[in-house]
Amino acid sequence: MGHKHVVIVGGGFGGISAAKRLRKADVDITIIDKNNHHLFQPLLYQVATAALSPGDIAVPIRAIMGQRKGLKVLLGEVVNINKQENYVELKSGKKISFDYLILAPGAQYNYFGNEDWKQHAPGLKSVGDALQVRERILLSLEKAEQLEDPKLREPYLTFVVIGGGPTGVEMAGAIAEIVKRNMMRDYNTFSKNETRIFLVEATSKILNGYPDSLSEKARKTLEEMGVRVLLNTPVTDINHQKVSFSKGTIETPNIIWAAGIAASPLLKSLETKQDRTGKVFVNDDLSIPNHENIFVIGDAAHKVDKNGNPLPALAPVAIQQGKFLGNLIQDEGNGKERDSFTFVDKGTMATIGRAKAVADIRGFKFSGFFAWIIWSVVHIFFLIGFRNRFRVFIEWMWHYFTFKRGVRLITDRFSTEEDKT
Structure with missing residues (x-):
């Protein structure tokens, strides 16, 4: 046998x-x-916001598994x-x-039965998704740079993140850092005060599942960073460059889905x-x-x-x-009987921005710089491969001290004919 x-x-x-x-x-x-690679999805938003390159968070599956008799990896x-x-x-x-x-x-x-929303509000589940979001952000800033009329450039300086879970919170915080600090030195036509970032959540709090105190701390931190947190605001429709709610609309091509x-x-x-x-x-x-x-x-x-x-x-x-x-x-x-699976909960955490995070670790609640250090160490530890851990650590330290972002190339790979007009 x-x-x-x-x-x-x-x-x-x-x-x-x-x-x-x-x-x-x-x-x-x-x-x-x-795909031929293992992807560290929790850091996809950092690729989307040009903090990291795709190679920092993706490793070929064959490289992880190495050589072994009887092992096959199929694409x-x-x-x-x-x-x-x-x-x-x-x-x-x-x-x-x-x-x-x-x-x-x-x-x-999950677009809750509205699959047509996907083309206007991409999520973050793959490297391709992250690069698409990154290009939308960069293209919008480039278009805003060419418009003298503040009213005309307003949509291109507006960013809407739908969903107040960890991905949404992290994405909104990262965008706030980009458009209100990191990239402002690259543009002359507009100022950081013209940029608007919205985090939209259908329920009464962000970071559902976290303790109320940490959820509220995250909300206040985001608002201090310039993010407008809209609670109890379910989305009713998404079209090209427009997201609608029961009480009004926001016009922007920068709509990111992180809602379930x-x-x-x-x-x-x-x-x-x-x-x-x-x-x-x-x-x-x-x-x-x-x-x-x-x-x-x-x-x-x-x-x-x-x-x-x-x-x-x-x-x-x-x-x-x-x-x-x-x-x-x-x-x-070896003839042993099966056990039952039991999950050991070691805590939950979410980063909000540079040196800002919240963490709930076995009942102990942390926020601010110390929570960010814990978040950073845990996420680097989970990265597969020493090379990736070392590179990500160096990148983060560089960003922390210099406020500079990583690769900000626009290849036009994901833009549509509509985007080019």
């Missing part, structure tokens, strides 16, 4: 964590991903899962059989129970009902903690679940 074959769909935190834990196990491993998109015959089917038509299947396909932004996620549509092919966002309900060992060899982890899994609350869609959850499954598969090969 040959080695057991473990197929891992997704090269994100969960998939890579499981693969690394299985690297020394007596199994064959196939990793399938639509492809899984479109169907056959639970009865134990194989996955790629978009190319290729079928790959498995003994164990670990599904870690990540998530996509939905699970991968691939999960529908499992034909098992899903929650309203598409996450799959999993057993205590992260397997799906009636199929103990198929597991779902990370943003794709609906798993509750000891208090009955769903686990958050955060990197630490996916990493711990990946390690758990790596151990489970190895132990099962």
Whole structure:
């Protein structure tokens, strides 16, 4: 009998964590991903705001895994899962059989049934998304530089971030630093006082899920940085260069979506129970009902903690679940019984800007410079590869002391004909 074959769909935190834990196990491993790289998504907003380059937060999956007999990394998109015959089917038509299947396909932004909004308000889930947002920001500043009439250039100096979660808060803070400080020395036509940044949240507070005191601290810090925080303001429509609410509109081509996620549509092919966002309900060992060899982890899994609350869609959850499954598969090969997965919450944090952050670590609440130091160390620690850690650390220190940003090139790669006019 040959080695057991473990197929891992997704090269994100969960998939890579499981693969690394299985690297020394007596199994064959196939990793399938639509991209050839692992992406550190929590820092995508820094690429979008020209603080970091894509290579600082993305590493080829093959480079992470190294050379190993029985390991394959395939560039492809899984479109169907056959639970009865134990194989996955790629978009190319290729079928790959498995003994164990670990599904870690990540998530996509949820536009709540308004898919046409996506072209006007991109999210931040890929390097391509980040570069698109970066080019929109830079192109707007360039257009504003050419307009003498303050009224005409107002839309190009206006930035709207929709969604008050960690990504939205971090993005709004980063844009405020760019347009109100970092890049002002590059432009002569307009001043920082003409720029407007809005953070729009449909509920009564930003950073939902954080303690109220930290949420309020984050709101006040953003407003001190020049960000207007609009609470209880659901979006009603998004068109080209305009976002509408029940009480008014804001005209701008710079609309960024960070308002909720939905699970991968691939999960529908499992034909098992899903929650309203598409996450799959999993057993205590992260397997799906009636199929103990198929597991779902990370943003794709609906798993509750000891208090009955769903686990958050955060990197630490996916990493711990990946390690758990790596151990489970190895132990099962040695005849051991399965354990139940338990998430160890080590805290949540969000950065707001230069030397500004909030953190809730096991009941201890921090804000300001100390929270930013904790955030920086944790995020650098999670980066895969020493080269990336060292480079990001140097980049951050350079930005901290000089207030200068990184690459600010416009390649015209993402601009549309409408943008060029």
